[in-house]
Amino acid sequence: MASFLDRRLMPIWLALAAGLVAVGLGIVMGEASAEKANLAARWTARAALPFFLIAYSASSLLRLWPNDVTRAFMRRRRQWGLGFALAHTIHLIALGTNLLVFQDFRPDVTLLGGGLAYGLIYLMALTSNNWSMRKLGKNWKRLHTIGIHYTWLIFAISYAGRLGDKDMFLTGAIFTPILLGALGIKLYVRFKPLTAAQGAG
């Protein structure tokens, strides 16, 4: 298992497969074309979420539960992040189809909030290499901390918003706690005292 997770390009191929399966499911399950495109947008966002969560939580999971799996997540965190960017690009294509082909317009606040998230996601993807890390120095960390938390926020708002919709309540009730849990783990690890083995004292 850990050796599979440690394969360098595995997260990227997996993300491509997950995004394409999500689009395929939308096409098969929807009835009219507009519904197919809407389901494809919905499920591509869902397919991208696990890749985001692994990249977001890898360091915290390793601190809490050091084992072969969490070490492999941490070693390949960059690839999980790039996998997320790829899967979310498929969401962008699906929602672009909704907007441009089916005129399924979204409120300005969604376009602005989601658009800014895409800007940050692509800046993070473009700077996910050693050269950019060296060049940007402390700003690299700032960009990635702001970018990943802002992306978390858009996911959390999208799913929490579903709690108020009786048809989508279950989706919100499943994914909102998962996102809050990921944030909770991050905050716990950030503020818990270091043990002696981790360099306290």
Ligand code: HEM
């Ligand atoms: C301009 C940018 C964006 C637009 C126009 C947009 C549009 C859409 C559309 C049309 C859907 C399907 C709606 C439905 O289920 O009825 C959707 C679902 C979703 N989008 Fe986006 N999106 C954008 C960016 C983003 C970003 C950046 C994120 C996350 C960081 C995101 C996360 C989600 C989530 C979580 C869902 C619901 C998936 C589910 O039900 O499991 N979206 N979006």
